[in-house]
Amino acid sequence: MRIGKIILLNVVFFLLLELVYSRDKKPFIYPDDVFRDPFEALVSKNGDINIKLIKQRGRLYLNGIVYDETSSGSSFALINNNLVKAGDFIGRYKVKKIERYKVILEKEGKQVILNSEETKK
Numbered sequence: 001m002r003i004g005k006i007i008l009l010n011v012v013f014f015l016l017l018e019l020v021y022s023r024d025k026k027p028f029i030y031p032d033d034v035f036r037d038p039f040e041a042l043v044s045k046n047g048d049i050n051i052k053l054i055k056q057r058g059r060l061y062l063n064g065i066v067y068d069e070t071s072s073g074s075s076f077a078l079i080n081n082n083l084v085k086a087g088d089f090i091g092r093y094k095v096k097k098i099e100r101y102k103v104i105l106e107k108e109g110k111q112v113i114l115n116s117e118e119t120k121k
Contacts, residue, residue, distance in 0.1 A: 062114040
């Protein structure tokens with residue numbers, strides 16, 4: 001019986017410690033002004049961290065495209081880390097069309113074209 005009480009007191013003690021010290025811990029929030037390609041290693045072979053600054057105020061950045069040739073409504077784009085489809089808005093820009101290597105946006109009657117990195121290579 002005495003061993004049971006010692007174990008119970010230890011469990012309660014460690015739970016209280018965790019409760020006290022966990023209040024100071026803040027959850028990690030991934031910054032929204034950086035981008036990391038999920039298909040690349042976080043740390044390169046020479047020790048560099050593979051994170052790029054991509055977002056500036058008011059700037060649109062095309063992170064990627066998921067293009068479906070069979071149906072125009074099932075293509076998606078990742079713009080400023082937001083998943084959008086044709087008809088959605090990203091800020092004040094309306095997504096008009098998603099093509100294989102570009103996304104066509106419209107704002108106040110003017111077209112803006114975001115090209116994929118694949119077309120820049």
